[in-house]
Amino acid sequence: MTQLPQSTQRKLGLVIDLDTCVGCHACVISCKGWNTENYGAPLSDQDAYGADPSGTFLNRVHSYEVQPEQGAAQLVHFPKSCLHCEDAPCVTVCPTGASYKRAEDGIVLVNESDCIGCGLCAWSCPYGAREMDMAEGVMKKCTLCIDRIYNENLPEIDRIPSCVRTCPAGARHFGDLADPESDVSKLVAERGGMDLMPEMGTKPVNKYLPPRPKDRIEDQVDVLAPLLAPVAEEPQGFLGWLDKALDKLPGGRA
Amino acid sequence: MHPAPSVIIFTTLSGLGFGMLFFLGLGYPAVSGMTAFALFAIAFGLSVAGLVASTFHLGHPERAWKAFTQWRSSWLSREGWCAVAALVVMGLYAIGMIFLDQRWQALGLIGAVFSIGTVFTTSMIYTQLKSIPRWNTALTPPMFLSISLAGGALMCGQVRAALVLLLIAALVQLAYWHQGDRALAASGTDLGTATGLGPRGKVRAFEPPHTGTNYLLREFVHVVGRKHARKLRVIAFLLAFVLPIALLLLPFNHVFALLAALSHVAGVAASRWLFFAQAEHVVGLYYGKRQT
Amino acid sequence: MTQQPRIELSPKVSDEIRRTTCYMCACRCGINVHMKDGKVAYIEGNRDHPVNRGVLCAKGSAGIMQVNAPSRLRKPLRRVGPRGSGEFREISWDEAISTAVGWLNELHETAPHKLAFFTGRDQSQSFTSFWAQNFGTPNYAAHGGFCSVNMAAAGIYTMGGAFWEFGQPDWEHTKLFMLFGVAEDHDSNPIKMGIGQIKKRGARVIGVNPIRSGYNAVADDWVGITPGTDGLFVLSLIHVLMKAGKIDLDYLSRYTNAPVLVNAADGPDKGLLLRDENGKELVIDRVTGKLTPFDQPGVRPDLSATYEKDGVTHRPVFHHMAERYLSEEYTPEAVADRCGIPASRIRAIAAELARVAFDEAFTIEREWTDFRGETHKTMTGRPVSFHAMRGISAHANGFQTCRAIHVLQILLGTVEVPGGFRFKPPYPKPVAAHPTPHGQGRPGRPLDGPHLGFPRGPQDLQIDDKGNALRIDKAFTWENPMSVHGLMHMVISNAYAGTPYKIDTLFMYMANMSWNSTMNTKGVIEMLTARNDDGGYVIPRIIYSDAYSSEMVAYADLILPDTTYLERHDCISLLDRPICEADAAADAIRWPVVEPDRDVRGFQSVLIELANRMQLPGFTNEDGTPKWKDYADYIVNHERKPGIGPLAGFRGENGDQQGRGAPNPDQLDRYIENGGFYISHIPEGADYYKPWNKAYQDWAVDLGLYDSPQPYLFQLYVEPMRRFQLAAEGHGERQPPDNLRDRIREKLDPLPIWYETDQTGNDGFTVNALTQRPMAMYHSWGSQNAWLRQLHGRNPLYVPTKLMREHGLKDGDWARVTSPHGEIVVPVMEMAALNENTVWTWNAIGKRKGAWALQPDAPEATKGFLLNHLIHELLPPKGDGLRWANSDPITGQAAWFDLKVKIEKAANPDDRAECEPVFDPIKSPVGTGPKDLAWKVGK
Numbered sequence A: 001m002t003q004l005p006q007s008t009q010r011k012l013g014l015v016i017d018l019d020t021c022v023g024c025h026a027c028v029i030s031c032k033g034w035n036t037e038n039y040g041a042p043l044s045d046q047d048a049y050g051a052d053p054s055g056t057f058l059n060r061v062h063s064y065e066v067q068p069e070q071g072a073a074q075l076v077h078f079p080k081s082c083l084h085c086e087d088a089p090c091v092t093v094c095p096t097g098a099s100y101k102r103a104e105d106g107i108v109l110v111n112e113s114d115c116i117g118c119g120l121c122a123w124s125c126p127y128g129a130r131e132m133d134m135a136e137g138v139m140k141k142c143t144l145c146i147d148r149i150y151n152e153n154l155p156e157i158d159r160i161p162s163c164v165r166t167c168p169a170g171a172r173h174f175g176d177l178a179d180p181e182s183d184v185s186k187l188v189a190e191r192g193g194m195d196l197m198p199e200m201g202t203k204p205v206n207k208y209l210p211p212r213p214k215d216r217i218e219d220q221v222d223v224l225a226p227l228l229a230p231v232a233e234e235p236q237g238f239l240g241w242l243d244k245a246l247d248k249l250p251g252g253r254a
Numbered sequence B: 001m002h003p004a005p006s007v008i009i010f011t012t013l014s015g016l017g018f019g020m021l022f023f024l025g026l027g028y029p030a031v032s033g034m035t036a037f038a039l040f041a042i043a044f045g046l047s048v049a050g051l052v053a054s055t056f057h058l059g060h061p062e063r064a065w066k067a068f069t070q071w072r073s074s075w076l077s078r079e080g081w082c083a084v085a086a087l088v089v090m091g092l093y094a095i096g097m098i099f100l101d102q103r104w105q106a107l108g109l110i111g112a113v114f115s116i117g118t119v120f121t122t123s124m125i126y127t128q129l130k131s132i133p134r135w136n137t138a139l140t141p142p143m144f145l146s147i148s149l150a151g152g153a154l155m156c157g158q159v160r161a162a163l164v165l166l167l168i169a170a171l172v173q174l175a176y177w178h179q180g181d182r183a184l185a186a187s188g189t190d191l192g193t194a195t196g197l198g199p200r201g202k203v204r205a206f207e208p209p210h211t212g213t214n215y216l217l218r219e220f221v222h223v224v225g226r227k228h229a230r231k232l233r234v235i236a237f238l239l240a241f242v243l244p245i246a247l248l249l250l251p252f253n254h255v256f257a258l259l260a261a262l263s264h265v266a267g268v269a270a271s272r273w274l275f276f277a278q279a280e281h282v283v284g285l286y287y288g289k290r291q292t
Numbered sequence C: 001m002t003q004q005p006r007i008e009l010s011p012k013v014s015d016e017i018r019r020t021t022c023y024m025c026a027c028r029c030g031i032n033v034h035m036k037d038g039k040v041a042y043i044e045g046n047r048d049h050p051v052n053r054g055v056l057c058a059k060g061s062a063g064i065m066q067v068n069a070p071s072r073l074r075k076p077l078r079r080v081g082p083r084g085s086g087e088f089r090e091i092s093w094d095e096a097i098s099t100a101v102g103w104l105n106e107l108h109e110t111a112p113h114k115l116a117f118f119t120g121r122d123q124s125q126s127f128t129s130f131w132a133q134n135f136g137t138p139n140y141a142a143h144g145g146f147c148s149v150n151m152a153a154a155g156i157y158t159m160g161g162a163f164w165e166f167g168q169p170d171w172e173h174t175k176l177f178m179l180f181g182v183a184e185d186h187d188s189n190p191i192k193m194g195i196g197q198i199k200k201r202g203a204r205v206i207g208v209n210p211i212r213s214g215y216n217a218v219a220d221d222w223v224g225i226t227p228g229t230d231g232l233f234v235l236s237l238i239h240v241l242m243k244a245g246k247i248d249l250d251y252l253s254r255y256t257n258a259p260v261l262v263n264a265a266d267g268p269d270k271g272l273l274l275r276d277e278n279g280k281e282l283v284i285d286r287v288t289g290k291l292t293p294f295d296q297p298g299v300r301p302d303l304s305a306t307y308e309k310d311g312v313t314h315r316p317v318f319h320h321m322a323e324r325y326l327s328e329e330y331t332p333e334a335v336a337d338r339c340g341i342p343a344s345r346i347r348a349i350a351a352e353l354a355r356v357a358f359d360e361a362f363t364i365e366r367e368w369t370d371f372r373g374e375t376h377k378t379m380t381g382r383p384v385s386f387h388a389m390r391g392i393s394a395h396a397n398g399f400q401t402c403r404a405i406h407v408l409q410i411l412l413g414t415v416e417v418p419g420g421f422r423f424k425p426p427y428p429k430p431v432a433a434h435p436t437p438h439g440q441g442r443p444g445r446p447l448d449g450p451h452l453g454f455p456r457g458p459q460d461l462q463i464d465d466k467g468n469a470l471r472i473d474k475a476f477t478w479e480n481p482m483s484v485h486g487l488m489h490m491v492i493s494n495a496y497a498g499t500p501y502k503i504d505t506l507f508m509y510m511a512n513m514s515w516n517s518t519m520n521t522k523g524v525i526e527m528l529t530a531r532n533d534d535g536g537y538v539i540p541r542i543i544y545s546d547a548y549s550s551e552m553v554a555y556a557d558l559i560l561p562d563t564t565y566l567e568r569h570d571c572i573s574l575l576d577r578p579i580c581e582a583d584a585a586a587d588a589i590r591w592p593v594v595e596p597d598r599d600v601r602g603f604q605s606v607l608i609e610l611a612n613r614m615q616l617p618g619f620t621n622e623d624g625t626p627k628w629k630d631y632a633d634y635i636v637n638h639e640r641k642p643g644i645g646p647l648a649g650f651r652g653e654n655g656d657q658q659g660r661g662a663p664n665p666d667q668l669d670r671y672i673e674n675g676g677f678y679i680s681h682i683p684e685g686a687d688y689y690k691p692w693n694k695a696y697q698d699w700a701v702d703l704g705l706y707d708s709p710q711p712y713l714f715q716l717y718v719e720p721m722r723r724f725q726l727a728a729e730g731h732g733e734r735q736p737p738d739n740l741r742d743r744i745r746e747k748l749d750p751l752p753i754w755y756e757t758d759q760t761g762n763d764g765f766t767v768n769a770l771t772q773r774p775m776a777m778y779h780s781w782g783s784q785n786a787w788l789r790q791l792h793g794r795n796p797l798y799v800p801t802k803l804m805r806e807h808g809l810k811d812g813d814w815a816r817v818t819s820p821h822g823e824i825v826v827p828v829m830e831m832a833a834l835n836e837n838t839v840w841t842w843n844a845i846g847k848r849k850g851a852w853a854l855q856p857d858a859p860e861a862t863k864g865f866l867l868n869h870l871i872h873e874l875l876p877p878k879g880d881g882l883r884w885a886n887s888d889p890i891t892g893q894a895a896w897f898d899l900k901v902k903i904e905k906a907a908n909p910d911d912r913a914e915c916e917p918v919f920d921p922i923k924s925p926v927g928t929g930p931k932d933l934a935w936k937v938g939k
């Protein structure tokens, strides 16, 4: 199964809005909760209450500072999980076939019973989207919640990834990026959705919506200036204006 | 990358072992009986020890056989096949040499091809990784091959060949280091492309996603001090190439030959340590660990 | 190609879903607890729930690691070692209850004030205060005094409702959202949902905060203000907007006290509002030109007209405002440097506020009738909304700053209108509908009313004839007359000092007062362990209820171990801090979705048992039998007033009444069936203009929120404050001590002012030091959570680029940070998106060794730290022989964020192993947690 499908019917993936992500880590923990209890081995934690706690997570939220040429530095919260690449190097390097990309929807998965835990797939992923589970010795990665999105035991509205369902800010979107008419595709088109490390040639399915331009309130000054034209310079003058203005109100004397 | 002893031992020893098998397969030296036994034992010992070491870091070594299934796409799988083919073919060939005093030339040739093929496939496991620009270069296979061949020649007592090959390997090594130090920058990947935020300004990693460590940091983010690396390179270079060449240039002496071989192995191990420890996986960018 | 593996796409998710309420913070989202084999398998948000509509934060999802945390207390504990050692003996509940009753009963009968009962951020304050009231002690409060009393008090005194969880922006319509001093807040998920929603619409978010993280990072515009200067910034916005006439005159005249006349005659009433014989505020009717009560049908209160009587000209509030705010001292140019905001930016923000409020005004076709009887065909939307929290409140000028923000909102006409800021029931609720404070404790008898309330003037202070405080925390005294939430942060130090008197028992619940929730941590530890000459403790007895092995446990003599939030009944009541939305009244319960596997009991049930054993009035029937056997029984059967109880839903014998109705024995089951909550929607047309909207007022009366309609005017001018000023000017019987007269005259100004907070002793300490709540951690409890602690296992001090350079610091270096009060040594990290004279860190990550079932070398205990060591509850001496509180002089709110420090490099990254100060480890009563975890409940 290590070969990549020629093409997939659908390209299911996530669209992450960097303009609204507040960096709350809700998606991180929800993912940990769902995937500990569901698909494959639980996501274990080593030294859980000790000096060097370290566990398996399939989704992690970084944060970056961006210093534009002019103006104040900005901060961007940056969630990252598997991007379900079309040209997924993690699949082709896998010697056992445990890593594969599903032909029907493009989801990249690890079949844990075939995985020998060699780690090569994680080496090959430029995004750091795979983590070896230290208790189980198998490779873990975002499953795009495959056991939710088709799950007939869940109400239809809940057949979305756990991280998407939980995101309080609504910064995560799930859908078929192969369908230009899907909500996610439209979002990507509207907001200029981008690829991470396009030069790696992995063709990620997941897209990131860039932050909108910031700190531009002063650019509007000329337009806004008339709004602030003083009605009077002195408190006395102000009261005169007030009297006239009140007259113009419904029920005023005028 | 984390310079795990298992991979260092594996690449060092199996490179040497398969390098020897290559020469033995070609009939250099054309030995038989006990001498052949001794040489084959060393070559097999090194190769197999290397292969065994490589399974140390597996999460599920008991499933290692599954690694043979994906030869169509996976260099690791191909490496497995090559290694097994080399060992089997060279095993038969060795039986002929040791016990039957027969040198089945064709078999030797095939074994030699598989042996050097094993080294090549190993090198391709690293070369193919775009995520590690230092490895993702046309020089990686020559580096592995030249060192393997030089070591093989050295171990097989092919002094003249060894001299030439050591010289070539030394030059490749220098080129490799030179190019490697520029590889990440040359790859065009930086925190700007990693986050897509580059066009907006200078990007700096602020808070990591967690205050502790994780698999990725342990496995991929190893930072070697520049001074430390320079020192190690000098040592690796002296031990792997300069000293063996010097010893070979002296009048032949078994002690010198042994010393040359030991020195070479130690040097290659140091070079391999650097090969891993200095390899910058681009995931480090996300953690702010690759900033200059 | 080989076959793709077949995988189970529809695995069974769980055996059962139990719906209850999250308690990993005070936001109180609805949760679906998925159960497998009787165990908690997965927690997700409840989509039907009004608070979170399905989403869930990191803490909420990590609840499973909390219910199973190794730090959970297991059995009642009796201290055996010295206080602070952590040495305990496990005892039975019988022994625990008898011990507590033994200590308390005598106090109840002889000297109830010798019990100080203070609770933390619990959500049963209407119950705990009822208990304390019936015990008869004046010494009760929750944590509001050190948390955010400035917000609650300023909001309620100004407009009968506050930010915080008492109101919210009209997320659906707002187009400009301005956020002051918020990192996370109580309304955690709703704020995130709201920000997401308005960003989707392309609405603008302006974040006013020295630190650009979290919500401020996604804000379209960031105002990196100098801490403590928001009041000045806002008054400058008011200046610019008034000067440009960009204020909602119609709104001001109808719904606020801007047109109310201020008495100008010298004497004891000077500055009070003119009122008629019924106490109604008087205005001049613009139609008739006559003096008239504000609320008469057809009256158009005049903002401009004055009233002449006996040669004195009485001017309306609005004149006073114009006079003050149009003054030069509030021009953007005059405040820019102080606030660290360029004048051009202040003007641009003012202009944008004006543009959105007036040019983007819109109307909704929705008829409503106001309290004067006038029917309006439409509602006018002004889509500007604000929210503010502790960045405003935790300064000693926070009350006035928060007032200024409300006044700005009101000037723009954006409160309770579409697109603006909206109250959540039971708010709006004017001061008049709130009680006054009560504090006269009498042996064996209950207090005559609730402890906490809203003073209307000096007559409501809780002081005796000599001016001594009646309460141990000195709330409602001249030092902080409007301390409507009490002053929990002063309890331990006052009890230690024996002022105003000594107490016998300190009883605390859910507050980590020996660590992160206190100022001056080390000092407080010393006070808790201080002994008299006779060897006894200065604070003789301490009872504490916690669910976990927190730092505070070690300092108590008797521990009453609580259940976790999934193991007990709780009630999130309309009598308290409910879960309402601007469109609906709602309340909720928690219920035991799992049974405790330890010998622990819900604290509220324990309080009931204590009350029953002491036969406290209020808890006891005439015949001496207890009224309620446990908390669940109380929730269902207690009636505050006939027909009104803790829960508003499913009342009446058949469960078909809401708000008012007889107790329903099946009420809890009905809540459980309904997802753990109850909601009642406000009818259309009653949903805006609530303070003045007849339909809303009637609906609120029906639901039992009010006894009668309570329409009122927004108090731009807060008259009770003027009453305190009058006393300070020498009027009235109750007089402040002379040393406080000036302060009261200045600070209790009935119109918002800005003043520099007290900088006594700060010479040479020039850098502001702040904390922020991490979104994924709740105070100290997050650290015991195996998942959450990986996110925030330690905390660096974030230092702005400029200060990093100035002090030669690199990431990971250690810095010595000093305040006038103390010193810490901590690791630093650079941050560029930060006010250039401010440092900060995450709150409450640092832990004491031995607490929370963590290994002693846990990073929380070695590389985590508290800023609290640098903050003192008192200001440095001023040389007048007194130590002034580090609090807001009006409300007593603890001024956490007034902290000033200096920093210097202390060591390179590898040259130190631990932060300073270092404390001895405490012995863990529960041991430490297991090494590795692979938590999976199902097969």
Ligand SMILES: Nc1nc2c(c(=O)[nH]1)N[C@H]1C(S)=C(S)[C@@H](COP(=O)(O)OP(=O)(O)OC[C@H]3O[C@@H](n4cnc5c(=O)[nH]c(N)nc54)[C@H](O)[C@@H]3O)O[C@H]1N2
Pocket: C120, C121, C143, C146, C147, C148, C509, C510, C511, C512, C513, C516, C517, C518, C545, C546, C547, C548, C549, C550, C551, C552, C562, C563, C564, C565, C603, C771, C772, C778, C779, C780, C781, C843, C844, C866, C867, C868, C896
């Ligand atoms: N430097 C600095 N210090 C601050 C602040 C700041 O901004 N900066 N903020 C202040 C503010 S606003 C606040 S509100 C305080 C908060 O401070 P605290 O109220 O002390 O907060 P917690 O650390 O959550 O401690 C509450 C205690 O309740 C216990 N607990 C948790 N769940 C339960 C339960 O179900 N039952 C019982 N019985 N106990 C339980 C926990 O174990 C913990 O010991 O901190 C204050 N301290």
Ligand SMILES: Nc1nc2c(c(=O)[nH]1)N[C@H]1C(S)=C(S)[C@@H](COP(=O)(O)OP(=O)(O)OC[C@H]3O[C@@H](n4cnc5c(=O)[nH]c(N)nc54)[C@H](O)[C@@H]3O)O[C@H]1N2
Pocket: C025, C026, C121, C147, C148, C180, C181, C182, C183, C184, C185, C186, C187, C188, C208, C209, C210, C211, C225, C226, C227, C228, C229, C230, C388, C389, C390, C391, C392, C395, C770, C771, C772, C773, C774, C775, C776, C777, C778, C779, C897
């Ligand atoms: N996840 C999580 N949620 C919580 C809590 C928690 O511990 N964790 N605690 C709960 C409690 S008890 C409370 S009280 C609330 C508090 O919730 P918040 O009000 O969000 O309190 P803080 O996190 O203290 O954030 C204060 C903010 O004010 C900013 N600030 C400080 N000084 C100034 C100033 O002078 N001007 C301005 N404009 N900004 C300033 C700080 O930079 C910081 O961003 O959160 C509640 N919610």
Ligand code: SF4
Pocket: A020, A021, A022, A023, A024, A025, A026, A027, A028, A061, A077, A079, A166, A167, A168, A169, A170, A171, A172
């Ligand atoms: S849950 Fe949403 S807002 Fe929170 S970190 Fe994840 S993507 Fe960002």
Ligand code: SF4
Pocket: A081, A082, A083, A084, A085, A088, A089, A090, A091, A108, A124, A125, A126, A127, A128, A129, A130, A141, A202
């Ligand atoms: S993100 Fe990494 S793990 Fe996921 S498909 Fe791409 S290369 Fe593979």
Ligand code: SF4
Pocket: A093, A094, A095, A096, A097, A098, A099, A110, A114, A115, A116, A117, A118, A119, A120, A121, A122, A138, A139
């Ligand atoms: S770790 Fe598992 S999935 Fe990854 S390459 Fe190795 S066998 Fe394949």
Ligand code: SF4
Pocket: A030, A031, A032, A034, A035, A058, A059, A081, A082, A141, A142, A143, A144, A145, A161, A162, A163, A164
């Ligand atoms: S899609 Fe599922 S597995 Fe992937 S990050 Fe989200 S929650 Fe985790």
Ligand code: SF4
Pocket: C022, C023, C024, C025, C026, C027, C028, C029, C052, C056, C057, C058, C059, C060, C061, C188, C189
């Ligand atoms: S905000 Fe988070 S922790 Fe707080 S109640 Fe909601 S889900 Fe629970």
Ligand SMILES: [Mo]
Pocket: C146, C147, C148
């Ligand atoms: Mo708080």
